Amino acid sequence: xxxxxxxxxxxxxxxxxxxxxxxxxxxxxxxxxxxxxxxxxxxxxxxxxxxxxxxxxxxxxxxxxxxxxxxxxxxxxxxxxxxxxxxxxxxxxxxxxxxxxxxxxxxxxxxxxxxxxxxxxxxxxxxxxxxxx
Amino acid sequence: xxxxxxxxxxxxxxxxxxxxxxxxxxxxxxxxxxxxxxxxxxxxxxxxxxxxxxxxxxxxxxxxxxxxxxxxxxxxxxxxxxxxxxxxxxxxxxxxxxxxxxxxxxxxxxxxxxxxxxxxxxxxxxxxxxxxxxxxxxxxxxxxxxxxxxxxxxxxxxxxxxxxxxxxxxxxxxxxxxxxxxxxxxxxxxxxxxxxxxx
Numbered sequence: 001x002x003x004x005x006x007x008x009x010x011x012x013x014x015x016x017x018x019x020x021x022x023x024x025x026x027x028x029x030x031x032x033x034x035x036x037x038x039x040x041x042x043x044x045x046x047x048x049x050x051x052x053x054x055x056x057x058x059x060x061x062x063x064x065x066x067x068x069x070x071x072x073x074x075x076x077x078x079x080x081x082x083x084x085x086x087x088x089x090x091x092x093x094x095x096x097x098x099x100x101x102x103x104x105x106x107x108x109x110x111x112x113x114x115x116x117x118x119x120x121x122x123x124x125x126x127x128x129x130x131x132x133x
Numbered sequence: 134x135x136x137x138x139x140x141x142x143x144x145x146x147x148x149x150x151x152x153x154x155x156x157x158x159x160x161x162x163x164x165x166x167x168x169x170x171x172x173x174x175x176x177x178x179x180x181x182x183x184x185x186x187x188x189x190x191x192x193x194x195x196x197x198x199x200x201x202x203x204x205x206x207x208x209x210x211x212x213x214x215x216x217x218x219x220x221x222x223x224x225x226x227x228x229x230x231x232x233x234x235x236x237x238x239x240x241x242x243x244x245x246x247x248x249x250x251x252x253x254x255x256x257x258x259x260x261x262x263x264x265x266x267x268x269x270x271x272x273x274x275x276x277x278x279x280x281x282x283x284x285x286x287x288x289x290x291x292x293x294x295x296x297x298x299x300x301x302x303x304x305x306x307x308x309x310x311x312x313x314x315x316x317x318x319x320x321x322x323x324x325x326x327x328x329x330x331x332x
Contacts (some may be wrong), residue, residue, distance in 0.1 A: 012223075012224055013222060013230075014220070014221045014224070014226060015219065015222060015229075015230040015233065018220070033290025037174055040193055041194060042194065042195075043191045043193060043194060043239075045325070046321075046325060051239070052261060053232065053233070053236020053240065054232075056237060056263075057230065057233065057235060060231060060232050061232065077265075078231045078265050079264070079265060080264040081261075081263050083235075083260060083262075085258045085261070088257070131142050
């Protein structure tokens, strides 16, 4: 799976363009992506921090990519998600690593972590379930 | 039924009397209800003010979502989000990405907390859980109903649901969240009123 092809697929999704992330690493079980901060990502009008929903959406987007069999696969159906917000989402480039915990024939479970500068100081962690059929 | 405090008319016989509220007890009940009704009027202004501040200071994603607050009181909020092709998952722009529904719930919980808790100084989402009940495949407006169903000194608990404004009103998502709050003088709302975004 070539990175440029994966990025092209992402760029066809209106909401992914809105998020504006780039996939920087992709293999069978793990994806890495980064998203530059934009005004449209703001949640708290006083602090100018990321909207919690943008962080969750970014993690969900990258999580959904990790379970694709190939570039032609239809997007997986999200079942549910849990996001743990650990630190303030200060303005800055946000990174996400999504790791497949388990992928069966019908179900997939993906773990994600999002951070600003230090992966050891995550802004949020996520757990996402997808239906693959 | 509108009741006012100090109403000299004899209390209307109600179901409450039938289950044991007699004489003075019934009058007392009506007076209390009257006071509650009066404070409701003051509350209504307050709720409108909070909704107004919240809406007018919207920035970034919340401004992008173009939210219309349809109901805002202590029991919760009902907010309408018009269809926006930017939030779609497909090139044909017919299915909303689930992340938008998650963001909408998060925002609605925030407003619900403000309405329920008078002295919020700071508020941060601790965790958010969302179930996607069916694909969000409609171009109809999205409606979210959210409430803060329990608050303590440090934590607020929220619960909400989302459906499309169509004839069948099928629920598309349900969510719950917990918020870490600090309470005290100098509420966040006052800060929002007096300071512009980013100041």
